[in-house]
Amino acid sequence: xxxxxxxxxxxxxxxxxxxxxxxxxxxxxxxxxxxxxxxxxxxxxxxxxxxxxxxxxxxxxxxxxxxxxxxxxxxxxxxxxxxxxxxxxxxxxxxxxxxxxxxxxxxxxxxxxxxxxxxxxxxxxxxxxxxxxxxxxxxxxxxxxxxxxxxxxxxxxxxxxxxxxxxxxxxxxxxxxxxxxxxxxxxxxxxxxxxxxxxxxxxxxxxxxxxxxxxxxxxxxxxxxxxxxxxxxxxxxxxxxxxxxxxxxxxxxxxxxxxxxxxxxxxxxxxxxxxxxxxxxxxxxxxxxxxxxxxxxxxxxxxxxxxxxxxxxxxxxxxxxxxxxxxxxxxxxxxxxxxxxxxxxxxxxxxxxxxxxxxxxxxxxxxxxxxxxxxxxxxxxxxxxxxxxxxxxxxxxxxxxxxxxxxxxxxxxxxxxxxxxxxxxxxxxxxxxxxxxxxxxxxxxxxxxxxxxxxxxxxxxxxxxxxxxxxxxxxxxxxxxxxxxxxxxxxxxxxxxxxxxxxxxxxxxxxxxxxxxxxxxxxxxxxxxxxxxxxxxxxxxxxxxxxxxxxxxxxx
Numbered sequence: 425x426x427x428x429x430x431x432x433x434x435x436x437x438x439x440x441x442x443x444x445x446x447x448x449x450x451x452x453x454x455x456x457x458x459x460x461x462x463x464x465x466x467x468x469x470x471x472x473x474x475x476x477x478x479x480x481x482x483x484x485x486x487x488x489x490x491x492x493x494x495x496x497x498x499x500x501x502x503x504x505x506x507x508x509x510x511x512x513x514x515x516x517x518x519x520x521x522x523x524x525x526x527x528x529x530x531x532x533x534x535x536x537x538x539x540x541x542x543x544x545x546x547x548x549x550x551x552x553x554x555x556x557x558x559x560x561x562x563x564x565x566x567x568x569x570x571x572x573x574x575x576x577x578x579x580x581x582x583x584x585x586x587x588x589x590x591x592x593x594x595x596x597x598x599x600x601x602x603x604x605x606x607x608x609x610x611x612x613x614x615x616x617x618x619x620x621x622x623x624x625x626x627x628x629x630x631x632x633x634x635x636x637x638x639x640x641x642x643x644x645x646x647x648x649x650x651x652x653x654x655x656x657x658x659x660x661x662x663x664x665x666x667x668x669x670x671x672x673x674x675x676x677x678x679x680x681x682x683x684x685x686x687x688x689x690x691x692x693x694x695x696x697x698x699x700x701x702x703x704x705x706x707x708x709x710x711x712x713x714x715x716x717x718x719x720x721x722x723x724x725x726x727x728x729x730x731x732x733x734x735x736x737x738x739x740x741x742x743x744x745x746x747x748x749x750x751x752x753x754x755x756x757x758x759x760x761x762x763x764x765x766x767x768x769x770x771x772x773x774x775x776x777x778x779x780x781x782x783x784x785x786x787x788x789x790x791x792x793x794x795x796x797x798x799x800x801x802x803x804x805x806x807x808x809x810x811x812x813x814x815x816x817x818x819x820x821x822x823x824x825x826x827x828x829x830x831x832x833x834x835x836x837x838x839x840x841x842x843x844x845x846x847x848x849x850x851x852x853x854x855x856x857x858x859x860x861x862x863x864x865x866x867x868x869x870x871x872x873x874x875x876x877x878x879x880x881x882x883x884x885x886x887x888x889x890x891x892x893x894x895x896x897x898x899x900x901x902x903x904x905x906x907x908x909x910x911x912x913x914x915x916x917x918x919x920x921x922x923x924x925x926x927x928x929x930x931x932x933x934x935x936x937x938x939x940x941x942x943x944x945x946x947x948x949x950x951x952x953x954x955x956x957x958x959x960x961x962x963x964x965x966x967x968x969x970x971x972x973x974x975x976x977x978x979x980x
Contacts (some may be wrong), residue, residue, distance in 0.1 A: 428457070430464050430498070439466040441479055441498035452480055456772070461499060469499035472523035503527035504560060506534060508542040508573075514640035515576035516546045519553065521569045529561050543642045548574045557857040574641040582635035582651035587627040587671060592618055593681050620673045620693065626662060626686050627671040629654060654684070661688030678709055680727060680743065689726040695715075696732065697722055708742055709743070718768075727775070734785075736768035745773035751782035767803065777806075801825045809833070818939040822846060833935045839942035839956075849948045850933040850967075857926050864919050871912040877906040927967075934966035936978055941965070947972055 429442040439461070457476055461467065479496045504524035510517050521530050528534075535553055539545065549572075556571040563569060572635055574696065635648030656664045656671070659682055663674045673679070677688040690708030694701055698717040704710055710724040714741065715732035722728055728741040733749040753769025769785040771777065776791035783800035785795055794809040801824035804810060811826055811833040813820025820836035826847040827833060839846040878901055885898040941960040946953060954972035955967055964978030 426808045428452070428460065430461070430466060432466070433497070437501045438497045439464075439469050439499035441475070441496045443479060443482060443494045443496065454480055457498075466499060466526070468526035471499045472497055499525075501526045501619045504530045505536050508538055508544060510542060510544065510641060514642050514644060515578070516572050517542070517547075517574035517641045519556055519571055519573045521556060521565050523560050523565055523567050523569070525565040530557050532557070544574050546574070546639050546643045547576050547641050558903075576640040576646075577638040579638035579646040579648035580636040581649045582633040584651040585632040585654035586630050587654055587656075587685055588630050589627050589679075589681060589686065589956045591624065591626050591679050593679050593686075618678055619676065620679050620688065622673055622676050624673045625665070625670045626673055626679055626688070629669045657682065657685035659685055659687035660821065661690075662686060680709065682743075686903075687726075692724075697737070715749075728773075733780075734769060734771065738770045739772070741773040741775065743773070744775035744777070745771060745789070746778045747771075747780060749780045751779055751785045751787070753784040753786075755784060773823065778893060795820070797821070798823065799827075802827075804828060806830060810835075812836070813938065816938070820938075822848075829933075831933055835937065836939040837942070838935070838940070839945045841942055842960075843942065843944035846945045847948065848935055848946070849950070850930075850935070851950070852929040854876055857922050857929070861919060861922050861926075864915055864922070867913040868912060868919065871908055871915060875905060875908045875912060878908060930967040934964050934975075934978060936964040937962055941974075 429444065431436070431440050431442065432903045433440050442456075444581065449728055451630045454476055457479065458471060461469075461471060467766050475496045475498050479498065482494060484494075502525040504527065507522075508517055509520065509880055519535075523529075532554075535557065535737055539548065552571050553573045556569060556573065560567075560569045573880045592846050597797055620902045632651030632653055634650045637648045638646035640646065655689065656668075661673065661675045661677055662671050662685070664670075665672050671686060673688045675688055675690075676785045678691040680687050680689050690706070691711065692704065692706045692708060694713070696714035696717065696730050697720045698715075699720075701720075702723040703723075704719075704724045707725045709726035709728070710722060711731075712722070713731045716722060716730055716734045716737040720737045721739075722737070723740045725742040727743040728745045730739075730747040730749075734747050734751045736753050739745060751769055751771060753767050756766040756768060767786050767941040769782075770788075771779075771785060772788040777787060777789040779787075779793070779795045781795060781797045781799070782802050783798075784802065786803045786805075788805045790807060793804060793806050793810050795810075795812045795821075796814065797812075798821040799812060800821075803825055804827035806828075808829040809831050810822075810829045810833045812822055812905045818836040821840075822833070822835045822847055823840055824848065828849045830851055833848055833850075838848075881901055882898070882905065884919045885894065885901055888894040888898075930949055933949065935941075939962070941956055941963075943956050943958055945956045947965045948954075949967050949972055952967065954974075956965075956974070960974055960976070962979075963974060963976035965972060966975050966978055968975070
């Protein structure tokens with residue numbers, strides 16, 4: 425007969441190994457025993473390591489000691505284990521199933537009971553829970569499987585109130601040129617001037633919404649904050665209606681949307697600006713259907729829209745500035761062909777600037793500069809961003825010149841394969857931080873000077889006769905040194921915090937390339953500088969870990 429016999433225990437929970445005597449017992453190994461178990465009908469039971477070793481030892485002693493029949497609990501039936509872990513904020517519940525060894529699997533009934541016991545009753549994803557149970561049922565015994573089976577929902581803050589326009593403004597006309605009958609686009613035609621009469625309702629107030637409450641997986645309700653009411657932003661040419669729900673035109677003119685509201689501009693429309701028309705200075709919006717010619721000047725308190733091109737002229741806009749075609753200038757001096765910033769064409773806008781292209785021009789904007797195709801040898805200044813090329817396009821170019829930008833620059837290609845020097849200065853608005861640093865540095869230096877003077881007097885005071893008055897003076901000086909020292913430490917900590925704030929601002933100023941960055945491109949974040957000496961495809965340049973470096977993963 426076989427020396428080892430496997431059978432179920434009477435309670436069906438264990439595999440019993442029966443060791444029977446043999447006249448000449450053969451050596452029994454752990455490998456052979458585990459193989460026997462794995463090839464039996466009880467392969468899904470969990471082996472008991474101690475019992476296996478005891479059985480092997482008993483079999484080894486049988487050669488010298490008479491052996492009677494012995495029974496060992498070789499393996500055990502183990503049910504699958506389900507553990508539910510609720511996150512600290514009660515916004516998620518993770519289920520962890522440890523598969524069993526021949527025992528009862530996790531069933532829907534057991535899962536439901538566990539959810540009830542753990543207090544999880546909302547946000548349950550039954551499909552995920554079912555998939556997890558099926559996965560565990562088919563998996564190897566003792567394996568662990570996890571899934572988020574319930575999620576809470578954060579409260580959604582209500583939408584803020586806003587002013588909704590009731591009239592058509594000029595921006596759609598700018599962004600959507602008029603179509604001719606043959607299907608072509610007439611870039612010089614802005615369409616009819618969009619005007620309103622005094623008393624016209626321009627905007628109505630849309631109230632804030634209350635928001636949507638959330639909940640945790642345990643059923644706790646999370647209240648939602650309501651949206652903030654919209655405020656009336658006073659602007660030229662408008663007034664608030666008596667019902668406080670409408671913005672009315674206070675004069676006749678062209679409606680122009682502004683952040684949070686609307687204004688009404690006087691409008692001056694001209695076909696082109698040349699020697700015949702003379703310079704234009706106008707309190708309102710100026711619309712020029714054609715070109716602004718050499719040596720001409722346009723100054724407007726509102727927006728300026730040019731349907732044609734601007735050639736060696738000067739334009740100042742109190743609002744936005746749009747030029748559908750090109751901005752073309754040249755250098756007044758030829759001493760430095762690539763770097764002279766004495767340019768004949770100057771455009772300035774307090775708002776945003778939108779151009780077709782520009783070359784040899786000085787461009788300044790408070791609200792960002794956006795160019796359709798390319799900038800060639802221009803001097804750029806904007807506190808926000810410079811974007812060249814439509815979204816996603818790779819064939820836009822920034823070549824030569826110097827671009828001083830507050831936040832980010834996005835373009836297809838920077839420089840050329842001819843290594844044309846192209847400089848980009850990233851200048852995040854750190855003025856307030858720098859001012860605080862200067863003030864704190866002065867205060868810190870003063871404290872350090874005071875501390876040095878106090879410490880110099882302490883040895884002298886300590887050598888004086890131990891009279892009550894001298895002791896009092898010494899203790900007062902010692903106390904003062906501690907107070908001044910603590911103040912100096914606090915100032916140093918504030919300086920370090922400001923330095924971290926400045927680094928965070930610098931870290932969000934970058935240059936992004938959709939196409940190629942050629943050698944000859946310099947990126948400056950004072951006092952740091954990065955010069956490209958080889959060609960890069962895509963990626964960008966950013967400030968990181970105390971230096972400016974190329975980052976191949978940087979994207980818009």
